[in-house]
Amino acid sequence: MLLDANALPQDARLHADICIVGAGAAGIAMALSLADSGLDVVVLEAGGQEPEPRTQALYEGTVEDAALHSPLDRYRQRQLGGSTTIWGGRCMPLDPIDFEARPYIAGSGWPLGPEDLAPYYPAANAWCEAGDYAYTMAEAFAEPRRPMLEGFDESHFSTQTLERFSCPTNFGGRYLGRLRAAPDLRVVLHANVTRLELDEAGEAIRHVEFKTLDGKAFAVSADSVVLAAGGLEVVRLLLNSPGRTGRGVGNAHDVVGRYYMCHLAGTIGSLVLAPPHRAWHGYDVADDGTYCRRRLALRPDVQREQGIGNFVARLHHPRITDPAHGTAILSLLFLARAFVPYEYAKRLHGDERVSVGGWLRHAFNVLRGAPSVAGFLWHWLRDRTLAARKFPSIIVYPRTQRYSLDFHAEQEPNRESRVSLGTSVDELGMRRLHVDWHYTRQDVATVQKSLALLAADVRDSGIGEFDYDPGEVEREMTRYGAYGGHHIGTARMGDDPRTSVVDRNCRVHEVRNLYVAGAAVFPTSSQANPTLTLVALALRLARHLQIRHAGGEPADPGSPA
Template identity: 90%
Template sequence: MLLDANALPQDARLHADICIVGAGAAGIAMALTLAGSGLDVIVLEAGGQEPEPRTQALYEGTVEDAALHSPLDRYRQRQLGGSTTIWGGRCMPLDPIDFEARPYIVGSGWPIGPEDLAPYYPAANAWCEAGDYAYTIDEAFAGPRKPMLEGFVETHFSTHTLERFSCPTDFGGRYLQRLRTATDLRVILHANVTRLEMDESGEAIRHVEARALDGKAFTVAAGSVVLAAGGLEVVRLLLNSPGRTGRGVGNAHDVVGRYYMCHLAGTIGNIVLAPPRRAWHGYDVADDGTYCRRRLALRAEVQREQGIGNFVARLHHPRITDPAHGTAILSLLFLARAFVPYEYARRLHGDERVTVGAWLRHGLNVLRGVPSVAGFLWHWLRERTLAARKFPSIIVYPRSQRYSLDFHAEQEPNPESRVTLGTSVDELGMRRLHVDWRYTRQDVATVQKSLALLAADIRDSGIGEFDYDPGEVEREMTRYGAYGGHHIGTARMGDDPRTSVVDRNCRVHEVRNLYVAGAAVFPTSSQANPTLTLVALALRLARHLQARHAGGEPADPGSPA
């Protein structure tokens, strides 16, 4: 059922078997998996069903370098559904190499392996509404597909794997009716958790303290508490509660908030194909109707040989800000930049200064290409704005076979890249966050070596040239700073409490009834967007909690059906 903290009696004392803090992808998937299991579950969601500026402002904080990290109230939403209300829907599982302890990636190695998540990935795929769990060309398509790059010899890179796209599914909207009707599940909106109160032993959470912005305060006592509030807010909740040591709950070894990762992303160079070679950089539609896209994926054996992290790349349109591309659609996007959401405008336009003359040339591009603009707008209206399963992104087919390269790479876990408490407080009296995101020379090497290998593959295949400036690689990979809303590693999983926050079952090492769900627990970032894997981990945690509370094992790993 759906409740509101403002309607609760002042100082109410609620009780449940399990209390989940946060109703995003992880929290909602867990809650509905536990529904009907015989356990009483409470979910505390800080926001409402719609965006609320006053609530969103609680996410504000500070960053050490504004050029390297977005404001903390961007790329995450304090409302039912969390960041799934704004995500792009890209899904893919981690690669087996991502779980390995790699000597060239400091801090790498998961305490679980791909076999531990394999039973939960198909169900996670269903929760994300990304179609069948099929992430290779052979699995997803009944017949042959046109090659991504004609004549490309896959020496160091493969074009065989896919990324699949959710609708994109807003978990708060899509599963709202089930949240409302579940009789053993209480979802309390506008419930801002302000403190995790320990018991006398200092080894368990006695209760969770929560408040509504308008003053209502209440507590929830539960046998198990799960923090599913996102990779940044989990840190704030842990550090704003003193815990047994006074340094924050779960922070006896000063690990909470360290090893903060996002992804390394950028757009660089020009790929020019030699006629008659052709490229396919658009979306394929799988046999189940899901949009899929191929990419150039660095082979695992090459990563080991070269001593670098995971890396993928996609063919991309020319840089939008330069009107020399002569493409009406790209110039239209540039001129309409004020209407593009912040989360996407930054990647589309970057931080380049554009002259008045360039603005005029963009306008001429649009005027010369009115028919193509009209076709693009009609396609966008039909396949994106009005469609239930939306066309994932802008695809522009250049008149010449000339593309830029969009890359997405793994970031090395670094204990000096961290999230801490700042000096200011929010409306509820909680200290806000301060982010000091950092990258390493290993991160630069991953991108530099991967690009060089790709250039060699294209040249040696005899299909064209990939021209880029190696001296610009670091600038391009940090142009957008920490990429997007991928807040990873701040409460990392491991067997050693001195270098991790939670164990292999996502339980905080020093608190016997406190768990963390979400990308915060990832020890490494992979090249993959985190949503599919964090949902799979949440389903695995739900199964663990059912067993822990002797509520019975689920019939399957937690499918939404």
């Protein structure tokens, strides 16, 4: 059932077995997984079905260094479906090494192992509409495919793992009909949660308070409350509620909002292949139509040997701002960058200055390559704009076999990298967030050593050269700062309440009926985009709550029903 808080009577009080705060990927997957369990579920979603500027403005906040972090109302959407309304659809599971306590990665180690999430990953893959749960070439394709890099000796890197792409699926639109039809499920739109009220003992959530922007106030009482509002907003909800200590709910040891991670990403160097060696950096299409793409993935034994974090790289087109690439499509993108969505424009090196002569050379590239531009625009219309399963990204095949390298690396947990409350308040009277994101020397070492190993592998394989400036690595890996919408680790999972916020079942240590779903609970970031794993964790939490409400408190939720 879909409701609107604006239509509820003033001071209405709702009751439910489970209250989920947030209707993004985690919240919707949880709610619909519980819909046939016999439990009464209420979902509170702050936005409506479409973007609303006044609602989106509630996400505004401040950052310590604008060069290192995007504005807080970017990369996340306050509406039904959450950030899945703007995501790119990239899916992959965590690697087994990501769960390990690694002595060279401070704060690493999950209280879960890969075997604990394995039963939930296939279902998460289905919710994300990313095709079969098959993330190696051998699993995904019966017949051999062309190699990613002809003649490459995979001594330090593997080219056999995949990333798969969702449609990308907007969870709010895709599952709207099921949300409306579920008999024991109420989704309340425009329900802005403002406070978590504890009982007199300070050990359980008594009720959740929420408001509309027009000033109406309400409350929900539930046996279990799940915060699934995203890695930043979860911090805001916990810290804006004083809790037993006055420092925020779940924050007795000042851990909420700390260890904030994203990913380290950048585009660097020039990889030139020597004839007759060729590369395939495009998409392989699975039998079910899912787009899949290979990467250069740093092997886990090499990570341990070198004492560095997880790292992957993709072949990428030459840097777009330099018209010397001579490619009409890239010049077209440069000239049209003002119309590219913010989420992707930063990846076009749009902050680099280009002379008037450079602009003219870009225009000449477009005119000279008019037929290829026409073909590209038709492909984009047919396979991206009009297609239900959209072509994931722009792929340019350089005639010169010259590529840049697009990398994506793990960030080390760092207690001093944090999200806290700022001094200003929003329209509802809640204090806004302030972000002070940091990276470490270990982060720099991960990227530096990985690039050096890759350059050596390319050279030793005799397939060409990968040239880059080692002195540019740190500048390039911080070009985008805290990368994109990957808000990770702010309510981290662990066995020790002094260094974590939730336990292995995502329950807040200090509050017996409060849980957190989403990437906020990840103790480490991996190299992988977080969506698939956060959905798997949400499904595991849904199973845990189902068993608990049936009369037990399992130490582990086991396999999904």
